[in-house]
Amino acid sequence: MAPSLILFAREKCGIPSHQCLLTFDDGPAGVVTEELLGVLGELKVKACFCVVGSEVVVRPEQTRAIVREGHLLIRNAKREEGGINVLHDGLLSCPVTNLFRGKPDRSWVPSAVKKMVQHLRASEFHFPDPAQALAGRARGD
Numbered sequence: 545m546a547p548s549l550i551l552f553a554r555e556k557c558g559i560p561s562h563q564c565l566l567t568f569d570d571g572p573a574g575v576v577t578e579e580l581l582g583v584l585g586e587l588k589v590k591a592c593f594c595v596v597g598s599e600v601v602v603r604p605e606q607t608r609a610i611v612r613e614g615h616l617l618i619r620n621a622k623r624e625e626g627g628i629n630v631l632h633d634g635l636l637s638c639p640v641t642n643l644f645r646g647k648p649d650r651s652w653v654p655s656a657v658k659k660m661v662q663h664l665r666a667s668e669f670h671f672p673d674p675a676q677a678l679a680g681r682a683r684g685d
Contacts, residue, residue: 566591572606592616
């Protein structure tokens with residue numbers, strides 16, 4: 545692939561030539577996600593998972609596993625109507641036990657990813673405090 549065809553050039557994102565960003569879209573996706581998490585875990589590699597709210601509802605434990613293993617969750621709002629609201633609803637409809645088990649360490653996220661996320665106006669999804677999240681949902685926030 546010619547460098548001009550890459551959506552975000554390395555120079556624009558500030559990614560050093562010896563690094564790359566791994567992203568996996570439209571999950572969590574059952575067996576595929578399980579296999580990806582296994583390989584990434586063996587290699588001690590972190591990645592970005594662009595999740596879809598309707599898939600989060602179907603596979604809440606895989607969503608928890610992605611976060612528990614320290615990967616970055618990013619909403620994939622273009623895949624469905626409702627975007628982040630569907631993702632929030634999907635996570636909040638899951639049993640709260642173990643869902644809000646603290647935030648994984650985000651220090652591994654390179655500044656290039658943060659710049660790209662800001663550029664795309666996407667947002668990193670942080671698990672809120674369960675009491676605040678449920679209280680906000682009850683109020684209709």
